Amino acid sequence: MIQLSAHHVWYLIMAAQWTVLLSLVAFAGGALVGLPIALMRVSPSHALRIVASGYIQLIQGTPLLILLFLTYFGLGILGYKLAPLVAAGLALTLYAAAFLGEIWRGCIEAVPRTQWEASDCLGLDRFQQYAYVILPQAVRLAIPPTVGFMVQIVKNTSLASVVGFVELARAGQIVNNSTFEPFIIFCIVAAIYFAMCYPLSLASRVLERRANAGRANH
Amino acid sequence: MLYKFDFSFLLEKWPAFLNGAWLTIQLTVLSIALGFVVGTLCAVARVYGGRVLRLLVGFYVELIRNTPLLVQIFIVYFGLSSVGLKLSAETSAVIALVVNMGAYTTEIMRAGIQSIHHTQLEAADCLGLTRVQTILHVVLLPAIERVYPALSSQFVLLMLASSITSQISAEELTAVANNVQSDTYRSFEVYIIVAAIYLALSLLYRLAFKAIGLIIFERRRRLGTAL
Amino acid sequence: MQAAPTTSATVVQVTGVVKEFGTLRVLDGVSLDVARGQTVAIVGRSGSGKSTLLRCIAGLETIQAGKIEICGHEVGRPGKAARAQLRHDVGMVFQGYNLFPHLTVERNITLALTLVKKQPKDEARKKAAEVLRLVGLTDKISSYPEQLSGGQQQRVAIARSLALSPQVMLFDEVTSALDPELTAEVLAVMEDLATRGMTMITVTHEMGFARKVANQVVFMHRGKIWESGPTSELFARPQTAEFKQFISSEL
Numbered sequence A: 001m002i003q004l005s006a007h008h009v010w011y012l013i014m015a016a017q018w019t020v021l022l023s024l025v026a027f028a029g030g031a032l033v034g035l036p037i038a039l040m041r042v043s044p045s046h047a048l049r050i051v052a053s054g055y056i057q058l059i060q061g062t063p064l065l066i067l068l069f070l071t072y073f074g075l076g077i078l079g080y081k082l083a084p085l086v087a088a089g090l091a092l093t094l095y096a097a098a099f100l101g102e103i104w105r106g107c108i109e110a111v112p113r114t115q116w117e118a119s120d121c122l123g124l125d126r127f128q129q130y131a132y133v134i135l136p137q138a139v140r141l142a143i144p145p146t147v148g149f150m151v152q153i154v155k156n157t158s159l160a161s162v163v164g165f166v167e168l169a170r171a172g173q174i175v176n177n178s179t180f181e182p183f184i185i186f187c188i189v190a191a192i193y194f195a196m197c198y199p200l201s202l203a204s205r206v207l208e209r210r211a212n213a214g215r216a217n218h
Numbered sequence B: 001m002l003y004k005f006d007f008s009f010l011l012e013k014w015p016a017f018l019n020g021a022w023l024t025i026q027l028t029v030l031s032i033a034l035g036f037v038v039g040t041l042c043a044v045a046r047v048y049g050g051r052v053l054r055l056l057v058g059f060y061v062e063l064i065r066n067t068p069l070l071v072q073i074f075i076v077y078f079g080l081s082s083v084g085l086k087l088s089a090e091t092s093a094v095i096a097l098v099v100n101m102g103a104y105t106t107e108i109m110r111a112g113i114q115s116i117h118h119t120q121l122e123a124a125d126c127l128g129l130t131r132v133q134t135i136l137h138v139v140l141l142p143a144i145e146r147v148y149p150a151l152s153s154q155f156v157l158l159m160l161a162s163s164i165t166s167q168i169s170a171e172e173l174t175a176v177a178n179n180v181q182s183d184t185y186r187s188f189e190v191y192i193i194v195a196a197i198y199l200a201l202s203l204l205y206r207l208a209f210k211a212i213g214l215i216i217f218e219r220r221r222r223l224g225t226a227l
Numbered sequence C: 001m002q003a004a005p006t007t008s009a010t011v012v013q014v015t016g017v018v019k020e021f022g023t024l025r026v027l028d029g030v031s032l033d034v035a036r037g038q039t040v041a042i043v044g045r046s047g048s049g050k051s052t053l054l055r056c057i058a059g060l061e062t063i064q065a066g067k068i069e070i071c072g073h074e075v076g077r078p079g080k081a082a083r084a085q086l087r088h089d090v091g092m093v094f095q096g097y098n099l100f101p102h103l104t105v106e107r108n109i110t111l112a113l114t115l116v117k118k119q120p121k122d123e124a125r126k127k128a129a130e131v132l133r134l135v136g137l138t139d140k141i142s143s144y145p146e147q148l149s150g151g152q153q154q155r156v157a158i159a160r161s162l163a164l165s166p167q168v169m170l171f172d173e174v175t176s177a178l179d180p181e182l183t184a185e186v187l188a189v190m191e192d193l194a195t196r197g198m199t200m201i202t203v204t205h206e207m208g209f210a211r212k213v214a215n216q217v218v219f220m221h222r223g224k225i226w227e228s229g230p231t232s233e234l235f236a237r238p239q240t241a242e243f244k245q246f247i248s249s250e251l
Helices: A006-041 A046-060 A064-078 A083-111 A113-120 A126-163 A168-179 A182-216 B009-048 B051-065 B069-082 B089-114 B118-126 B131-168 B173-184 B187-216 B217-222 C052-056 C082-089 C105-114 C120-133 C152-163 C180-195 C207-213 C233-237 C241-250
Strands: C010-021 C024-035 C037-045 C063-071 C090-093 C169-173 C199-203 C216-221 C224-230
Touching: A006 A046, A006 A126, A006 A168, A006 A182, A046 A083, A046 C105, A064 A083, A064 A126, A064 B131, A064 B173, A064 B187, A083 A126, A113 A126, A113 C180, A126 A168, A126 A182, A126 B069, A168 A182, A168 B069, A182 B051, A182 B069, B009 B089, B009 B131, B009 B173, B009 B187, B051 B089, B069 B089, B089 B131, B118 B131, B118 C090, B131 B173, B131 B187, B131 C105, B173 B187, B187 B217, B217 C090, C010 C052, C010 C199, C024 C052, C024 C063, C024 C169, C024 C199, C024 C216, C024 C224, C037 C052, C037 C207, C037 C241, C052 C063, C052 C169, C052 C199, C082 C090, C090 C152, C105 C120, C105 C152, C120 C152, C120 C180, C152 C180, C152 C216, C180 C199, C180 C207, C207 C233, C216 C233, C216 C241, C224 C241
Parallel strands: C037 C199, C037 C216, C090 C169, C169 C199
Antiparallel strands: C010 C024, C010 C063, C216 C224
């Protein structure tokens, strides 16, 4: 049994970089897939709405861990052996896309009906309405909850440890396997997660307050 | 390469899935109930308590909400046993889930409690009700009714998050899936089945909460209107 | 100012009360006596301090100087017993009725009876039926507040306070939030109460009601009692320019 040292703590902090990387991948992927999902949810086409809604319900009704197992073990059996980072990135992307899609749909729908009517009366077609009037306003509404959801993404990267990806949680397990001080180690791991997540949580609340103040002045 | 789906393992393994699902239900129903109580007490402390109490609850909520459930579970299961408190996997799972649920419930219930207009409290005060009586009879039920959708969603999320307890070998549904998968090598089928079971459980829980809502919110049941 | 000796006939005694919200002085040395069975109407413009005075008497606001006594007990003394005594003696009806929306009319009334007065359920229900009869809403006993009109809700609010058998009832602009058609039914209930001998202090804009029902009228201006006296005299012979102006603007 090795003594827990500053070396180990440094190892943990370094592993946190992979947490950050995976979080960014998940967010980027989730945003890329999530925006079309959100747009599909509000589209006039019944079929598109059903598909998007079905996707969201499916993902939101399944544990992320199962999703992860499906992409890592499941796809592996099908012949597509993915590296843990890729599998985790894929699973988190699908997961984030569903939640971001739902959040952003809410923000699009929160833009007052009157904005649609006004832009329609000015002669803008649907694409122009979205691009110049609706989405810019929806984006402003979306920033606080999206930043808030980033916190969920960062926390959920911890599950990638289950498929062997060495991010912060896995690093904690590795250090524990050689030093056997689970209480201290995992408290340190928790502290590092807290250091990453709390600023995001704070930012989300500050942005929310500012957004509400702005809206009150209209 | 066309994959041959083979669900035949179900014929032999279905009791295992049932047991796993049953343990998931037991774990989560207990955690939801206890977590709700903890959360409500903390929310009351947060809104009506003194400065120290409010700060303590604030710390608790922020700590839990900004750290992953997986790490919280590890601290309870591995961490506590290393300092002398040896708990079973199921007990650790419940403790971690209750602590987690409590933090999220606190925030939701806090919003509910604060939505009760202060004039309601004034009226109760003028009628001679004590603080505790006011909270119990005038504040809590309307507060719960106001935030019931958010509460229900959070409860379902907890049920889904319970899959993480498989990592400390609690024999719930996800752990069963892992076991069957390693026995039969039918990973895809196994996890699809389990995903379907979780979806079914989500639906079941939502319906159950709706029914509970109809029972406890008498006014809503009779009039059909929102508070 | 020397306080008048308290007799059992004086239910409310206010002496030199000062109330400040931060640096703003809302009540500037207010003194008032209310004898048993009297109805006092407090009138004045918004910001004159009349609602604040009522809330101080009800114990909802703390005072910075002066003394308020209800049935010989001092309001604002610390301690649970003192507070309970105040709640026992004083009933308050608010502008916004403040009924509990999640409870039926009956439960709204029986709640305090069972919890505070520790009455058994049947006794409480009997009392509820009795006070609802007094305000003319017997058929609404199982309704929820949202099913009632504003005037009906206010009458239930009066019944709710009445059920606790207070020594004095306070009314804080109870008809101001109501449509004119609904005001009459509430004023009728209040008039009936006065006839039955309830001691009442009401802050009101309803000059007709004040003239007809109140024994004493108090005109407040800028945190002070500007004029006060028996109703007929006060309206017939206004002394100050402010009160004269007030009367003419209210007509």
